Amino acid sequence: MTVGNGTGISNGANGDGDDFRSHESGIKVELGGIEAEAQDIQNARIYHDHHFEHGIRVTADEATGPSRKATGMLGMRASANIDANAGVKSIGAVSLGTPMPKWPAGHQSAAFEAVAVKKSFILSPAEIYAECAHHGEEKSKFPWYKIWTLTIIAGCYVGFGYSTCLLIGGNLKQAPGVGNETDYNYGLFKLVYGAVGFPFGFTTIVVCGAELYTSLCAYMTAAWWEGKVGILDVLRMLAISWTGNFIGCALMAGLLKAGEVFDHKDTTLLRQVHDKLSHGWGAVLVKGIFANWLVGIATWMANAAQDLTGKAVGIWLPISAFAMIGFEHCIANMFLFVVAWCQGDYITAKQFIWHNLIPSTLGNYIGGGICLATVYAIAFGSPPRKLGNWIDKKLKRN
Known part of the structure; x- marks a missing residue:
């Protein structure tokens, strides 16, 4: 799965796990242990910390080290290996994957599910x-x-x-x-x-x-x-x-x-x-x-x-x-x-x-x-x- 910083995401998963590749920075993040079918998701956006309670994301501080923990989409957790030398000087608050707006712990956003997962612009x-x-x-x-x-x-x-x-x-x-x-x-x-x-x-x-x-x-x-x-x-x-x-x-x-x-x-x-x-x-x-x-x-x-x-x-x-x-x-x-x-x-x-x-x-x-x-x-x-x-x-x- 390839991650765009604010423009879109395309699917590129292999059999060993989800493979996220940034279009602009080339950051490669290996996520293991996530049992979820890879999705074609087209609405990645830039958010700031106050927009989140969980969801995959990385900030400038997090990008300085070789390995950091990332919270997976829909509440799943995985280990993310981030190559800080891949040409990223300052990311700011950028999502790796489609971000989830701020919700209480354990709550799934109906709007997020509909748009990001079902590709629907109307809720049931x-x-x-x-x-x-x-x-x-x-x-x-x-x-x-x-x-x-x-x-x-x-x-x-x-x-x-x-x-x-x-x-x-x-x-x-x-x-x-x-x-x-x-x-x-x-x-x-x-x-x-x-x-x-x-x-x-x-x-x-x-x-x-x-x-x-x-x-x-x-x-x-x-x-x-x-x-x-x-x-x-x-x-x-x-x-x-x-x-x-x-x-x-x-x-x-x-x-x-x-x-x-x-x-x-x-x-x-x-x-x-x-x-x-x-x-x-x-x-x-x-x-x-x-x-x-x-x-x-x-x-x-x-x-x-x-x-x-x-x-x-x-x-x-x-x-x-x-x-x-x-x-x-x-x-x-x-x-x-x-x-x-x-x-x-x-x-x-x-x-x-x-x-x-x-x-x-x-x-x-x-x-x-x-x-x-x-x-x-x-x-x-x-x-x-x-x-x-x-x-x-x-x-x-x-």
């Missing part, structure tokens, strides 16, 4: 669940400044997406209240309204890196079902993300007001606010469930896809559906109501908090945490196995 349903449960655990370990930064910026991204909906689709003459009654076309208005704005905002959150309360409902619940986090970790992450998202939404609303972005273009904005307040508490709760069920599906599909195009398409389908239908997303509502206040609309705190924010927040958790994460925990996770083992023990005792 069971792999998606495992990946999301792992992400929930990793996110729970974020330091406080990282959580706050990523949740606040997520609120800003929601503001960008919602503003796109309101200012583009919301100003069509087919939108309610904008043009003449003869021009009114609810279907066309909703199609344009939901086609770009919200998918753009959520794609930015996923790809650029930000933390949204509604996504964490799914991540943290999956991690809890797998015993990776405790209930206090779940509550802490949801509380921090909710408040951080609010700060980001309020910050974005204030900046948009300072820029006079919605001045004379707020007809659809104000109509939507009062429409949301016209529904009962239970109706908002149910629409909140539907909203984060779809947003959770987008989260799931974004984790399934391992390239930018796949993530964008996987996000666009459910997010555009949620926006077009008009379900209740608590973070989006934070932005909408604060912008309405900035535009001078009179809405009481009780109307906003009790009649919309509380039921939509609870509904969003049910949609992401129960309808999505818990369903797939039952289908693919450890709870059914644990329950089955417990029942078997009880039956054997009787």
Whole structure:
């Protein structure tokens, strides 16, 4: 097997073991005792130490000696004989073989397995669940400044997406209240309204890196079902993300007001606010469930896809559906109501908090945490196995 430093790997194994040859440096590493079929792997990359917990790699310090220990791919260990005189002056942090991202000990990355071993750019349903449960655990370990930064910026991204909906689709003459009654076309208005704005905002959150309360409902619940986090970790992450998202939404609303972005273009904005307040508490709760069920599906599909195009398409389908239908997303509502206040609309705190924010927040958790994460925990996770083992023990005792 030949190793490229950041460009690719080709298979050249012989019967005596795996033979790794670097295209550029000629480093030859003999790995013995690894009982694994040689694979054609094409995605070797350069990583730094903080990206790893295990995986074959060599650093500049490790390259100075004639013999070093290397951790094999997929957790296997082997002895690596490195010829330091083969023309390598400084390698930095370079992988020998395809590296594995940082995972807990004994954990296999579903994304790594799919891309490096199966040559697939999409995970299976069971792999998606495992990946999301792992992400929930990793996110729970974020330091406080990282959580706050990523949740606040997520609120800003929601503001960008919602503003796109309101200012583009919301100003069509087919939108309610904008043009003449003869021009009114609810279907066309909703199609344009939901086609770009919200998918753009959520794609930015996923790809650029930000933390949204509604996504964490799914991540943290999956991690809890797998015993990776405790209930206090779940509550802490949801509380921090909710408040951080609010700060980001309020910050974005204030900046948009300072820029006079919605001045004379707020007809659809104000109509939507009062429409949301016209529904009962239970109706908002149910629409909140539907909203984060779809947003959770987008989260799931974004984790399934391992390239930018796949993530964008996987996000666009459910997010555009949620926006077009008009379900209740608590973070989006934070932005909408604060912008309405900035535009001078009179809405009481009780109307906003009790009649919309509380039921939509609870509904969003049910949609992401129960309808999505818990369903797939039952289908693919450890709870059914644990329950089955417990029942078997009880039956054997009787």
